[in-house]
Amino acid sequence: MNTGLVIKHTGINYIVQTGEKRVNCTLRGKLRLKEDKATNPVAVGDIVDIDLGENQKSGIIVNVHPRRNYIIRKPSNLSKQTHIVAANIDTAFLVVTLILPEIKFEFVDRFLLTAEAYHIPAIIIVNKTDLYKTYDLKQALAEFKDIYGKAGYEMLEISAIEKTNIDKLKEKMKDRVSVFLGNSGTGKSTLINCIDCSQNAKTGKISDAHKSGMHTTTFYEMFKLDFGGYIIDTPGLKGFGLIDEFEKNELYHFFPEIFKFSKNCKYNPCSHTHEPQCGVKFAVENGDIAVSRYNNYLKIINDDDAKYRY
Numbered sequence: 001m002n003t004g005l006v007i008k009h010t011g012i013n014y015i016v017q018t019g020e021k022r023v024n025c026t027l028r029g030k031l032r033l034k035e036d037k038a039t040n041p042v043a044v045g046d047i048v049d050i051d052l053g054e055n056q057k058s059g060i061i062v063n064v065h066p067r068r069n070y071i072i073r074k075p076s077n078l079s080k081q082t083h084i085v086a087a088n089i090d091t092a093f094l095v096v097t098l099i100l101p102e103i104k105f106e107f108v109d110r111f112l113l114t115a116e117a118y119h120i121p122a123i124i125i126v127n128k129t130d131l132y133k134t135y136d137l138k139q140a141l142a143e144f145k146d147i148y149g150k151a152g153y154e155m156l157e158i159s160a161i162e163k164t165n166i167d168k169l170k171e172k173m174k175d176r177v178s179v180f181l182g183n184s185g186t187g188k189s190t191l192i193n194c195i196d197c198s199q200n201a202k203t204g205k206i207s208d209a210h211k212s213g214m215h216t217t218t219f220y221e222m223f224k225l226d227f228g229g230y231i232i233d234t235p236g237l238k239g240f241g242l243i244d245e246f247e248k249n250e251l252y253h254f255f256p257e258i259f260k261f262s263k264n265c266k267y268n269p270c271s272h273t274h275e276p277q278c279g280v281k282f283a284v285e286n287g288d289i290a291v292s293r294y295n296n297y298l299k300i301i302n303d304d305d306a307k308y309r310y
């Protein structure tokens with residue numbers, strides 16, 4: 001038996017690094033059944049035990065070590081299954097762009113909620129700042145920073161093409177395990193190549209017709225960084241469905257600024273929807289909580305269907 005780190009996941013197969021060796025592995029049947037709710041019982045970042053085949057070149061994953069943490073979502077609307085995006089990570093970087101592709105605030109808020117719920121520090125990368133030259137886009141950037149600044153999130157304004165603020169990003173990644181997540185085409189793979197030239201992550205184009213990414217990265221892959229640490233590249237996500245385990249009346253705990261102002265609510269419990277003298281509603285009226293964040297909170301708690309929509 002050997003123990004190793006899962007560094008790549010391509011549909012059915014996993015690549016496990018054990019010592020200097022990279023072993024192509026499949027899952028033991030029992031393991032596949034054990035966590036029947038997850039489409040992938042094993043994710044990149046997992047520590048696993050493997051049985052090496054006779055040729056020592058391929059193996060079978062027989063056991064997954066307990067995870068320190070993980071990011072989990074539902075792949076689609078009414079999906080019963082869950083999908084573990086990455087395991088054992090220090091920082092989740094959400095990569096967004098204001099245009100090409102256009103930002104989806106609901107996606108952002110669903111992702112941030114999940115990161116909060118699983119105690120994974122999240123940092124937002126606003127990429128492609130080289131494109132934000134017009135008055136409208138400059139305004140949109142200021143607005144974005146206002147919304148997520150009030151929510152308490154750290155943000156990095158980056159241009160992978162012009163190499164702006166790459167050093168700041170590297171500082172945050174040094175000696176840590178990080179993951180880049182976001183919609184297709186936001187520049188996750190381009191950024192990986194930019195922070196460490198020895199990498200060769202495949203990058204794609206933005207479609208002319210849909211102004212969105214072309215889903216270039218099709219697998220989960222961990223790269224070792226030459227300045228220390230690891231980065232996991234992921235395929236562009238279309239949606240971020242929330243898993244069923246969340247309790248409705250606790251969801252506000254995972255919006256840091258809503259949680260903060262809930263201390264001023266007269267009633268306890270308060271759902272921050274209709275109750276009088278609600279500290280959260282006051283804060284929205286005063287502009288201390290962004291309307292878009294509050295509206296997404298309402299959407300998530302009021303409409304069960306919306307849990308699975310994006």
Ligand SMILES: Nc1nc2c(ncn2[C@@H]2O[C@H](COP(=O)(O)OP(=O)(O)OP(=O)(O)O)[C@@H](O)[C@H]2O)c(=O)[nH]1
Pocket residue numbers: 127128129130131158159160161162183184185186187188189190191202203204205206213214215216217218234235236237
């Ligand atoms: N203008 C501009 N274009 C960028 C920047 N970063 C990436 N791009 C372009 O955006 C397109 C998509 O980049 P990728 O790195 O493939 O995007 P991705 O997020 O990995 O996409 P998926 O793998 O599909 O999820 C490419 O044409 C990149 O050249 C940037 O900072 N500025």
Ligand SMILES: [Mg+2]
Pocket residue numbers: 188189190202203204216217233234235236
């Ligand atoms: Mg990519």
Ligand SMILES: [Zn+2]
Pocket residue numbers: 262265266270271272273275277278279280281
């Ligand atoms: Zn309230």
